[in-house]
Amino acid sequence: MKKFLQLISILMAIALVIAFVPAAPFSSMADETAPAPDRADVRLGWIDENQGPGVARWVDENGNISKQPGKAKAESQSNSTQETQEEKAGESSQGSGTSQSATGESGQAETQAETQPETQPATQPETQPAETGRQIDPALPMVALTFDDGPYAPVGNQIMDSLAQYGGKATFFVVGSRAAAYQTELKRMVAEGHEIGNHTFDHKYLTKLNGAQIQSEINRCNDAVFAASGVRPALVRLPGGLKNHTVLANVNAPIIMWSIDTLDWKTRNTSKTVNAVLSHVKDGDIVLMHELYSQTGAAALEIIPKLAAAGYQMVTVSEMAQYRGGVVPSGVYSQFHR
Ligand SMILES: [Zn+2]
Numbered sequence: 001m002k003k004f005l006q007l008i009s010i011l012m013a014i015a016l017v018i019a020f021v022p023a024a025p026f027s028s029m030a031d032e033t034a035p036a037p038d039r040a041d042v043r044l045g046w047i048d049e050n051q052g053p054g055v056a057r058w059v060d061e062n063g064n065i066s067k068q069p070g071k072a073k074a075e076s077q078s079n080s081t082q083e084t085q086e087e088k089a090g091e092s093s094q095g096s097g098t099s100q101s102a103t104g105e106s107g108q109a110e111t112q113a114e115t116q117p118e119t120q121p122a123t124q125p126e127t128q129p130a131e132t133g134r135q136i137d138p139a140l141p142m143v144a145l146t147f148d149d150g151p152y153a154p155v156g157n158q159i160m161d162s163l164a165q166y167g168g169k170a171t172f173f174v175v176g177s178r179a180a181a182y183q184t185e186l187k188r189m190v191a192e193g194h195e196i197g198n199h200t201f202d203h204k205y206l207t208k209l210n211g212a213q214i215q216s217e218i219n220r221c222n223d224a225v226f227a228a229s230g231v232r233p234a235l236v237r238l239p240g241g242l243k244n245h246t247v248l249a250n251v252n253a254p255i256i257m258w259s260i261d262t263l264d265w266k267t268r269n270t271s272k273t274v275n276a277v278l279s280h281v282k283d284g285d286i287v288l289m290h291e292l293y294s295q296t297g298a299a300a301l302e303i304i305p306k307l308a309a310a311g312y313q314m315v316t317v318s319e320m321a322q323y324r325g326g327v328v329p330s331g332v333y334s335q336f337h338r
Contacts, residue, residue, distance in 0.1 A: 144285070162301050173198065176201035177201055200239055235255075260285050
């Protein structure tokens, strides 16, 4: 009997809990918004969650995430994570890539030129920048500012505004899949004498692809840029800087690396990006930056006037190559020092 009474009191307690407690949490849940993850605050902007260059994702006004504006499609997190690791591997391999190109570029280039005679001749001469009254003094120092992963008009136009003010030109290595969305920006690049380079069609790591796939990545980017701007890129920058024998054998255009890595995509810090350039720059350098980030745009607005004041001519990669020994298909170039 005692146990029966205990059971009754327990059941009554449970009944009370069921009757009253739920009212509280349900009403409070209705009133409060659950704390949102940081990226849920982004609308009409880029997020990349520090995944490295080339893997930024666009968030539209509804919070849909995609590779570029207008193509909302959720992308799998595992894929992104994989890319992060690969990009980091690519970044850390830059040093060796640079020294490789510095020590062996001409021999490598000749080998490639012999073994790959006429597979893809279309990328060469018609792509030289239009030279209308452009004065470059080969005796004076020059530097090539390069911006990868665009086009992205909000930053690209800022960079071009500043370059116009100081008579400078830059090279924009663009991702082909983004070209159609930024025709106006690409046409401005051409009209103002900047160079558009090829950064593959959708920023795939070419070391993971076979020869036909590599050629497709390059050719589709060239076609997309040509369709959007009327100009076909002459130069290629490899996503992550990643290359191997198959890549070198199938990219039938000069491959442009860099001698100053600002790590702008990683720091997202304007003054660090500015210092990375100004504390190291010398005649013949190729500077790596990324067009997607507002901090990079802000950095460019500081870098460009200071380079001009220091006597640097800001030239495109093709312009610099023209005065410093030239380039050949499949050659790898990280600088054009004297
Ligand atoms: Zn990239």
